[in-house]
Amino acid sequence: MSEWSPEIERLRAREDEEWLRVQDNYCGRLLAYANRRTGDLQASEDIVQETLLGAVRGIDDFDRAFTFEQYLFGICRNRTIDYLRRRKAQTIQVGEDDSGFPGLEALAHSTDTPSAIVRGRELSSRARGLLGEILKEWVEETWEQGEFIRLCVIEALFSGGWRNRDTWKRFDLRDETAVAGIKFRAIKRLKQLAAVRESGNDLLRYLAAAEEGDHRLLDVDVRNVWREKRLSCPGRHWLARLVAGTLDEGPSLFVSFHLDEMKCPWCQANFDDLARRDADAELDVVMEHLRESTMKYLRPEGESAEA
Ligand SMILES: [Zn+2]
Structure with a gap:
């Protein structure tokens, strides 16, 4: 469907x-x-x-x-x-x-x-468009790899604005550095995805700044792009399977987190x-x-x- x-x-x-x-x-x-x-x-x-x-x-x-x-x-x-x-x-x-x-x-x-x-935002609208595309690609490949904890962590940080400290506790990770590591690898992968795109230069500079710890960028642009474009919203058929109780544990973990803790109004x-x-x-x-x-x-x- x-x-x-x-x-x-x-x-x-x-x-x-x-x-x-x-x-x-x-x-x-x-x-x-x-x-x-x-x-x-x-x-x-x-x-x-x-x-x-x-x-x-x-x-x-x-x-x-x-x-x-x-x-x-x-x-x-x-x-x-x-x-x-x-x-x-x-x-x-x-x-x-x-x-x-x-x-x-x-x-x-x-x-x-x-x-x-x-x-008034830092990124041009074209760079924002590209940012949306690469984030979407990252979400899709992470979903396909079955890395649902990783997806939850990034959603919590990027969309929910959670702190590393709260995030590792929520997902039973080893410690705060585990969260920082997930974030670092995600940004690194986003840079790779941006690099293969035409005219992704200002986006690359932006991601490089984020990689070096400029969280202001992540706080504003990524959060807005993530939510506006509904980057992580599962299709309706996933929600239907959750309702029916036939959703596997991994996707179910993410979809429930998205609904109950991110409180996505569309998906709710x-x-x-x-x-x-x-x-x-x-x-x-x-x-x-x-x-x-x-x-x-x-x-x-x-x-x-x-x-
Ligand atoms: Zn949603």
């Missing part, structure tokens, strides 16, 4: 079928995301409805530098925050997941471009969606409501889809 994503041109043409497919594919996880934060299914349904309508309205400005799922979740996150602010009489932590979606605030408001998002939403999918008939009713409202929006006259 590979991850489906819609054809943007068909969405822009307001094709009902493609929008309904969007709804069938993403509503469950959007609903799970909103419900986890609001604890209120009715409010969550409203949020998802607003999210879908916002997605239809904003699709002409969709920026292909992001995935469609990021686009949807960015809108959903803002609608959720709006809702929680309105309900602020209650002691809900609105800022609780603010760090979960770096850069998406701007995306959902669709006024800022990715270059505005990266403005997917996980919740998968976990309740079979059990929860209530969701079917909500899905049916959403389907009707989206159709009404797409076809104001109830007949044909007009642009």
Whole structure:
């Protein structure tokens, strides 16, 4: 089962079928995301409805530098925050997941471009793109090698901003230098991956500085790239296997760490969606409501889809 994503041109043409497919594919996880934060299914349904309508309205400005799922979740996150602010009489932590979606605030408001998002950072946007590619490659090869502890450690350091001291204790490593060693080897490998790429020069300089202990770089750029690009997010089928209890120990260690300790909001939403999918008939009713409202929006006259 590979991850489906819609054809943007068909969405822009307001094709009902493609929008309904969007709804069938993403509503469950959007609903799970909103419900986890609001604890209120009715409010969550409203949020998802607003999210879908916002997605239809904003699709002409969709920026292909992001995935469609990021686009949807960015809108959903803002609608959720709006809702929680309105309900602020209650002691809900609105800022609780603010760090979960770096850069998406701007995306959902669709006024800022990715270059505005990266403005003020050390790396040029091209170098950031390359950084994303080599990190992705590193994650993939580490996953294929079955080195899940290593993957957890690097995720904790790069994405979670953990200190070496906390990291070795969490993973029962020998001592702090074991963590430093894993980090050192990862950066070394990243340099190799950067070196074989065209125009990877400023990235190489950057990695060399990181290798010599300039952690400022790792703290800002790597963390943001790692999270924005969802570099370590397991595909939905891995989450499905975790839900079903059929995931092997290694990947299960990493996926659970990613969900429970890194608290990845995307994967949590997917996980919740998968976990309740079979059990929860209530969701079917909500899905049916959403389907009707989206159709009404797409076809104001109830007949044909007009642009
Ligand atoms: Zn994730």
